[in-house]
Amino acid sequence: MAEFLSIGAAAFLLGVAVSTLRRWEKESRYFSDFRTPGGHRRYALEKLLAFCGQSTANEQRxxxxxxxxxxxxxxxxxxxxxxxxxxxxxxxxxxxxx
Incomplete structure (x- = not known):
């Protein structure tokens, strides 16, 4: 069963601010997997980990x-x-x- 994280936990995992995740969604750069009935974003842990690996491999920091x-x-x-x-x-x- 897939594990889903709140926007705060997802932002912490990616090392960005919550507002950055919201902006990325507005800019169609990264999307939450679904929203709860209350409108809260949820992010799949597996997808976030793949995103982390891809972004760090392509960037020389x-x-x-x-x-x-x-x-x-x-x-x-x-x-x-x-x-x-x-x-x-x-x-x-x-x-x-x-």
């Missing part, structure tokens, strides 16, 4: 890290920040470009 200091005297602090950012990216198997 990048994370931008930013480091700054307020004066030239703090340049050493900037180098420390950059080193920490490089370290956090390598622990996540992501490439960092300085």
């Amino acid at each position: 990048r994370t931008i890290c930013y480091a700054r200091v307020s004066s030239h005297d703090q340049k050493k602090d900037l180098q420390t920040q950059i080193a920490r950012l490089h370290g956090s990216r390598s622990r996540k198997n992501q490439r960092a470009i300085a």
Whole structure:
């Protein structure tokens, strides 16, 4: 038997806002599977998981890290920040470009 999620649970699973799912439906980009008698949207879990896999496979996502200091005297602090950012990216198997 298929499992259906509320709009809030579906939005959480996709990592988007509830308003985004409503907008996608208006724009014919993604549709709820049905509505309850009260008008609440329901989304099939299997369909949502397939959508997640498709969208993440087709997109190359990048994370931008930013480091700054307020004066030239703090340049050493900037180098420390950059080193920490490089370290956090390598622990996540992501490439960092300085």
